[in-house]
Amino acid sequence: MGPVEEKGDTVSETPLAQEPDRPFWPVAAAFLAAGFGVLVLGVLTTVAEASADVKDWLAFSTSVGPLSGKTLISVGAWIVAWITLSLALRGRDISPTAVYWWTGVMVALGLLGTFPSFFEKFASD
Amino acid sequence: MHLTDRETWTVIHGMVLGAAFLLAFAGGAAGLYSLRPELVTAEGVRERTRRLVVGTWAMAAVAWATVITGTWIVYPWYRSSAADSPRSFLLANPDTKSWHTFGMEWKEHIAWIAPILATAVAFSVAYYGKHLIKHQGVRKALLVMFVAAFATAGIAGIFGAFINKVAPIR
Numbered sequence: 646m647g648p649v650e651e652k653g654d655t656v657s658e659t660p661l662a663q664e665p666d667r668p669f670w671p672v673a674a675a676f677l678a679a680g681f682g683v684l685v686l687g688v689l690t691t692v693a694e695a696s697a698d699v700k701d702w703l704a705f706s707t708s709v710g711p712l713s714g715k716t717l718i719s720v721g722a723w724i725v726a727w728i729t730l731s732l733a734l735r736g737r738d739i740s741p742t743a744v745y746w747w748t749g750v751m752v753a754l755g756l757l758g759t760f761p762s763f764f765e766k767f768a769s770d
Numbered sequence: 771m772h773l774t775d776r777e778t779w780t781v782i783h784g785m786v787l788g789a790a791f792l793l794a795f796a797g798g799a800a801g802l803y804s805l806r807p808e809l810v811t812a813e814g815v816r817e818r819t820r821r822l823v824v825g826t827w828a829m830a831a832v833a834w835a836t837v838i839t840g841t842w843i844v845y846p847w848y849r850s851s852a853a854d855s856p857r858s859f860l861l862a863n864p865d866t867k868s869w870h871t872f873g874m875e876w877k878e879h880i881a882w883i884a885p886i887l888a889t890a891v892a893f894s895v896a897y898y899g900k901h902l903i904k905h906q907g908v909r910k911a912l913l914v915m916f917v918a919a920f921a922t923a924g925i926a927g928i929f930g931a932f933i934n935k936v937a938p939i940r
Contacts (some may be wrong), residue, residue: 667901672894672908676915679890683883690879708846716841716882723886745911752887752918759879761872 670737673744674730680751682723687758689715695767776847776939783844784930787836791927794829795920798891801825802913805903819900826892826916833885833923840881840930847939848874856937869936873929881926887919 693700693711703714757763773781801822804810810818849857860870891912895902902909 664901666904667898671897675890675893679886682886686879686882709841710849712841712845712878719882741907755883759876761875
């Protein structure tokens with residue numbers, strides 16, 4: 646007789662606990678791509694501060710200014726990274742801990758790059 | 771009682787979408803926090819998972835709507851070179867200059883981190899669905915990322931509210 650799923654059963658007592666697991670790699674791709682997108686935003690913010698030429702180039706929209714290029718490129722990098730990582734990691738057994746660390750480091754660096762007191766240290770004259 | 775077009779968009783960007791964001795975050799965070807095998811019955815997992823998927827996608831969608839309206843509709847009015855624009859007003863006075871050089875400079879960038887992180891969370895929750903409860907490590911990581919998305923949006927939102935108080939868009 647197989648396990649019976651009743652309304653009061655906790656999850657560990659139900660067939661769900663016995664169902665096959667879903668692989669981690671799609672989540673790994675989503676995490677790493679998100680970290681990469683944030684990192685690109687931070688790098689672009691700092692580089693734009695360091696170089697007037699880059700800042701001008703990033704002004705894809707006159708009314709929005711350099712923020713338009715920084716955000717469009719970051720979102721584009723995030724999407725491309727997500728697709729690329731989904732293809733590269735497909736079917737692989739990946740360490741969740743490594744994924745969390747890499748994502749955390751990229752997000753932290755990206756945050757640092759968007760912090761004015763940091764990126765203003767690189768300001769061009 | 772009257773709001774100009776610009777004031778209306780500022781209200782939509784900051785208050786309407788901001789309130790929806792807070793609501794979606796509260797629901798999503800509570801759902802993620804309590805999605806533990808010892809707390810939830812099999813019946814409860816299905817119900818909570820549906821709510822969690824809707825809540826996390828709602829937060830991601832609202833975060834995108836907030837940064838898009840903020841950057842492409844409201845921000846150009848703020849940074850206009852006109853002498854009466856909020857940016858010009860803030861920079862003209864040493865006492866208010868930091869609201870732009872620190873507050874707005876941080877807000878306009880950090881806000882874009884929120885939708886990226888929130889989308890990764892929403893995707894992962896939808897991907898695992900009812901199986902997420904079996905992956906407690908992933909659940910904890912998602913909770914951290916979800917809170918990080920909220921924190922970045924929160925910083926942007928707080929600065930936005932203060933800046934609009936000091937130099938309103940009219």
